[in-house]
Amino acid sequence: MKAFVGFLLALLAVIGFSCGSIALDLFKQRDLVLPRTTFGNISLSGMTRNEAREAIRQQLKDFSEKPFQIAARGVAKTITFKDLGIVINESVVLSEVPFARDISNIEIALLTFVGRRIMPDFVIERTEILRVIEEKFPDIPRAQNAHFILEKKVLKIEEAREGVTPNIEPIVLQLQSNIAFLEQSPLLVEFLDAKPTVWAADLENNKAQIVKRISRAVILLNQKDKWEVNFAKNPQWVLFEAQPYAVSQGEFPLKIKWEPVTFSNFLNEKVSKYLEQAPENIRIWREADGKMKFEGNANEGRAIERERLLALINNSFDRKDYDKPEEIEIPLVVVQPKVDVSEDLQALGIKELVAVGHTRFAGSPANRMHNIGVGISKFDGLLIPPGETFSFNKNLGRVDETTGFRKELVIKPEGTIPEFGGGLCQVSTTLYRAAIYGGMPIVEREPHSYVVSYYSQIGGHGLDATIYPPTRDLKFTNDTSGSLLIHSYVQGVDAYFKLFGTSDGRKVTLEGPYISNRTSAPPEPKIVIDPKMQPGEKKQVEKPHAGFDSLWYRFITKNGVTAKESIFSHYKAIPAKFLVGEQVNPEGENQGLTPKN
Numbered sequence: 091m092k093a094f095v096g097f098l099l100a101l102l103a104v105i106g107f108s109c110g111s112i113a114l115d116l117f118k119q120r121d122l123v124l125p126r127t128t129f130g131n132i133s134l135s136g137m138t139r140n141e142a143r144e145a146i147r148q149q150l151k152d153f154s155e156k157p158f159q160i161a162a163r164g165v166a167k168t169i170t171f172k173d174l175g176i177v178i179n180e181s182v183v184l185s186e187v188p189f190a191r192d193i194s195n196i197e198i199a200l201l202t203f204v205g206r207r208i209m210p211d212f213v214i215e216r217t218e219i220l221r222v223i224e225e226k227f228p229d230i231p232r233a234q235n236a237h238f239i240l241e242k243k244v245l246k247i248e249e250a251r252e253g254v255t256p257n258i259e260p261i262v263l264q265l266q267s268n269i270a271f272l273e274q275s276p277l278l279v280e281f282l283d284a285k286p287t288v289w290a291a292d293l294e295n296n297k298a299q300i301v302k303r304i305s306r307a308v309i310l311l312n313q314k315d316k317w318e319v320n321f322a323k324n325p326q327w328v329l330f331e332a333q334p335y336a337v338s339q340g341e342f343p344l345k346i347k348w349e350p351v352t353f354s355n356f357l358n359e360k361v362s363k364y365l366e367q368a369p370e371n372i373r374i375w376r377e378a379d380g381k382m383k384f385e386g387n388a389n390e391g392r393a394i395e396r397e398r399l400l401a402l403i404n405n406s407f408d409r410k411d412y413d414k415p416e417e418i419e420i421p422l423v424v425v426q427p428k429v430d431v432s433e434d435l436q437a438l439g440i441k442e443l444v445a446v447g448h449t450r451f452a453g454s455p456a457n458r459m460h461n462i463g464v465g466i467s468k469f470d471g472l473l474i475p476p477g478e479t480f481s482f483n484k485n486l487g488r489v490d491e492t493t494g495f496r497k498e499l500v501i502k503p504e505g506t507i508p509e510f511g512g513g514l515c516q517v518s519t520t521l522y523r524a525a526i527y528g529g530m531p532i533v534e535r536e537p538h539s540y541v542v543s544y545y546s547q548i549g550g551h552g553l554d555a556t557i558y559p560p561t562r563d564l565k566f567t568n569d570t571s572g573s574l575l576i577h578s579y580v581q582g583v584d585a586y587f588k589l590f591g592t593s594d595g596r597k598v599t600l601e602g603p604y605i606s607n608r609t610s611a612p613p614e615p616k617i618v619i620d621p622k623m624q625p626g627e628k629k630q631v632e633k634p635h636a637g638f639d640s641l642w643y644r645f646i647t648k649n650g651v652t653a654k655e656s657i658f659s660h661y662k663a664i665p666a667k668f669l670v671g672e673q674v675n676p677e678g679e680n681q682g683l684t685p686k687n
Contacts, residue, residue, distance in 0.1 A: 126205030130272030250286030382471030439572015445528025552640030602642030
């Protein structure tokens, strides 16, 4: 009997294992979300990629925009997580979903057994919480230390008063719990009784020092933009806190801070619209005729790190060189765009943005701009299978008037002359940069014979790639595990190549350019006769350039191993070039000719 029971249990185990293996194979073949996977209050188990994305997106939208209650001292108001400035990073959430094709069989078995709860990725800004509480409950009397006000241009002290202050940390903990489980339970704001720690006498006794500290100009910077914060004209923005330990050490007894609500309002009204930018999401799918379609461009967004900036400003009050303005660089973080890819393309490995190439061509003639637009459109939607070496010339095709190109200046051994497709090197250079920053192996690339100013507008000298079918080409290999999809487009005077695929975790950094072997001066100016120009007419088409060598280093880190590569470019010195009418004597023009800027 015992033997029979043992046999039966063994048989059931085999059957169970076989059924489990069949079920897991089915998940693998159809690339489904693993069993026991949840996000918030929904189960993602057994969903396709598209179904999971739509479910997550809808869940986050509902969670962010659905009103819930915030209450304090018997008064209830409505609010949304969007009002609190809390943004959940959808891309991070999606990257955490376990799809069967992305992981090994051992991981599948383990995750199927233990399950996975996808946790949201988010940031909570305390300054925004304080701003909302102030906005929702303005009638609750706040405790306030003594502070300054400006009355008819006279600095006066307003006495402290007792009251309450919001207890922020429990609110943050409650928000964290709500967001982790995507719950919208009422938010209870607790106010604590508070007594002032700084009185009018404290400010009066230290008034001279305080005036010095708040009179220093505080300049917030971001590249060429700057904003001056004038605390001397807005003394009510400043808070004071007692520092008892400082008194015992003979230091300044008060800590000066920018009041968080006015800080948040200042950023929202003065700075945010210039610096902060929502990411531009992208949706990618293939239509019935096989043509790739793109909705959006997957542009990154930017957000101010508000708490970090406030800390930098508050620390500036402790500086002792009061006569010097305090310049503070505004810290920004990148907000990644959402990438929504159709299921059939995801099966090819098109899942996320893996590389971006970007150049600018401001100042280009009309025909050059036209050719760049035509050229870049020929690569939009192209697929590069894994292991394939991509040829720029092969995919560019014919270059003449029948394919939409116009004549524009190109660099040739006999000089810079008009030809169909002039400006296409801007396109090849942009794609080259995408391949470089994507860590792709470069099979063939040649720099221009001399420096072209368009290619240094972004990135610096030495990252250009000239092409001239059929002799000069740009080639690189897709060494990722899946296909790469090209999205190429022009936006104003900016050209972009974006490669979508599957990231293998590689990290790419560039160092450079290191410039060496500069020539002292370019040769004498040269003249190119243009039969289309009127006699006596002259037009400068190229400024003189000195020659030099450029060296970049590319570091590719993959699986913990870093490889170092050199990118070398030699540029020869060239003279200024002028187009002139054909009846002008070039030799006569050359004599005493000086370039015009």
